[in-house]
Amino acid sequence: MTKRKIVLAFSGGLDTSYALVSFREQGWEVITANIDTGGLHSGEGESVRARAEELGSVQHFVVDAREELYRRVITYAIKANYLRNGGYPSCVGAERLIQAEKVVQVALENGADAVAHGSTGAGADHVRYDAVIRALAPQLEIVTPIRDERLTREQETTFLQERGYEVSAKTTTYSINEGLIGTTIGGGETYGSWDYLPEDAWTYTKSVDDAPAEGVELLLGFEQGEVVSCSVDGAAPIAATPNYAILKALNELGGEHGVGRGIHMGSTMVGNLARVGFEAPGMLILIAAHRELERLVLSNRQQAFKATLGTTYGDLLHEAVYYDPILDDFRAFLDSSQQRVTGEVRVRLHKGNVVPLGSRSPFSLLDAAAQQGVVYGYGSSLWTGEQARAFAHMYAMPGAIAQVAGMKS
Known part of the structure; x- marks a missing residue:
C-alpha cells in the first residue's frame, strides 16, 4: 500500500522536530519545507536540512522567500508605520502569509495528501497557517499534532530524547522564531x-x-x-x-x-x-x-x-x-x-x-512655507498683525460661547 504523503513546514525547532518523528512513526511519508523569510543565517540552512534528514524526512526543500516577503509585506508595513498596539512590528506574524503560501506550493507540486505545521492552539500562528491552506488548497488535509495533542515543550523534549535525538536546552525553555521583520522569543x-x-x-x-x-x-x-x-x-x-x-x-x-x-x-x-x-x-x-x-x-x-x-x-x-x-x-x-x-x-x-x-525633501512643506515668508515663531509676510488678531478672536469664539452656556446650568 502506498504511503500517504505529508508536507511539513519545518524550522528545525522543537515543535516541528517532534512532528516529523511522530508522523514518520504513524506511517506518513514526510517531506519537509523550510521557507526562508530571513531566519537562515550562514550555515543554518544546511543545519536545518541535516536535522530534517536525521529525523527521517524523505525530501527537504528550502524556499527563499525573502524578496517576496519584503515586496508584498514589509514595504507596506513601513508605508503604514505599522506597530501593533503602538510598539510591536508584528515580527513573525506577518511573515506567516508568505511561509504558508510556499508550503502549500510545495505540497501541490509534490502530490501531497496533507500539509502540517507545528503551531500550538494557544497562539495565532495556527490560524494564520490554516487561513492560507483553506483558501489556496481546501482539498489538502491539515494536520497539527502540537495543537491537537496539546503537548508541552517538556513532553516533546522527552519524546525525542527517548528516541535518541538531542534537544537543545534553550529550545525547551523558549520558542524562538526569526525572520527579516524581527525575532520573537516566547516562553x-x-x-x-x-x-x-x-x-x-x-x-x-x-x-x-x-x-x-x-x-x-x-x-x-x-x-x-x-x-x-x-x-x-x-x-x-x-x-x-x-x-x-x-x-x-x-x-x-x-x-x-x-x-x-x-x-x-x-x-x-x-x-x-x-x-x-x-x-x-x-x-x-x-x-x-x-x-x-x-x-x-x-x-x-x-x-x-x-x-x-x-x-x-x-x-x-x-x-x-x-x-x-x-x-x-x-x-x-x-x-x-x-x-x-x-x-x-x-x-x-x-x-x-x-x-x-x-x-x-523636495516636497517639504516647511520649505514651501518659508518661500512664502512664513517662519514659525518668527513671522509671516502673508498676513498682518491685525489679521492674526482677528483670526485668534474668531477661533476662540466657539469655546467662549460654550463656556457662557455652561455657566447657566
Whole structure:
C-alpha cells in the first residue's frame, strides 16, 4: 500500500522536530519545507536540512522567500508605520502569509495528501497557517499534532530524547522564531506579566550596557515611501540590492547598538492575552525615519487619517485576514499617500535609542512655507498683525460661547 504523503513546514525547532518523528512513526511519508523569510543565517540552512534528514524526512526543500516577503509585506508595513498596539512590528506574524503560501506550493507540486505545521492552539500562528491552506488548497488535509495533542515543550523534549535525538536546552525553555521583520522569543518569563527576559534569552541584540559608548549616524534615503539608500557615518552607501538588503543590514547594526528589544503584550485573535519578547532593530529604525519624513511632507489630515487606516491594515494582516479584497484598497491608499514621501532622514543610534536628527525633501512643506515668508515663531509676510488678531478672536469664539452656556446650568 502506498504511503500517504505529508508536507511539513519545518524550522528545525522543537515543535516541528517532534512532528516529523511522530508522523514518520504513524506511517506518513514526510517531506519537509523550510521557507526562508530571513531566519537562515550562514550555515543554518544546511543545519536545518541535516536535522530534517536525521529525523527521517524523505525530501527537504528550502524556499527563499525573502524578496517576496519584503515586496508584498514589509514595504507596506513601513508605508503604514505599522506597530501593533503602538510598539510591536508584528515580527513573525506577518511573515506567516508568505511561509504558508510556499508550503502549500510545495505540497501541490509534490502530490501531497496533507500539509502540517507545528503551531500550538494557544497562539495565532495556527490560524494564520490554516487561513492560507483553506483558501489556496481546501482539498489538502491539515494536520497539527502540537495543537491537537496539546503537548508541552517538556513532553516533546522527552519524546525525542527517548528516541535518541538531542534537544537543545534553550529550545525547551523558549520558542524562538526569526525572520527579516524581527525575532520573537516566547516562553519562560513571558508566560507572566512581571518578569523581563534574562540576558541569555536574547538572540542577537546587545544590552544597552554592552552597546558602544559612541553611537552612529545614518543617512536614509526614501523614494515614494520606500527606503532606497543608507550610509553609516558618511561611509559608502549600503548596497540596496536585493530589496531587503538595507533592512538586513540595519537589523545587524541596530542590534550592535542595543536597538530593537521589547516585550509586547496584547490580545490575540483567539481572545487570550499574550506576551512575547521581540528583537526588531531594522523595522523600528526604518519606521522612525519614515514617520519623520512624512511629518515634513504630508498634511495633518493625511497623517491623521493614514495613521488610522495604516493601523487597521496592519492589524488585519497580523490577524490573518490575508485575502479580503479590502486589503487591495488599503494598499492603493498607502501607495497614493506616499507620492511625496521622497527625501533623506538623518538618524542617530545610541545606547538603544533611535533619534531622528533631521529630514529634507523636495516636497517639504516647511520649505514651501518659508518661500512664502512664513517662519514659525518668527513671522509671516502673508498676513498682518491685525489679521492674526482677528483670526485668534474668531477661533476662540466657539469655546467662549460654550463656556457662557455652561455657566447657566
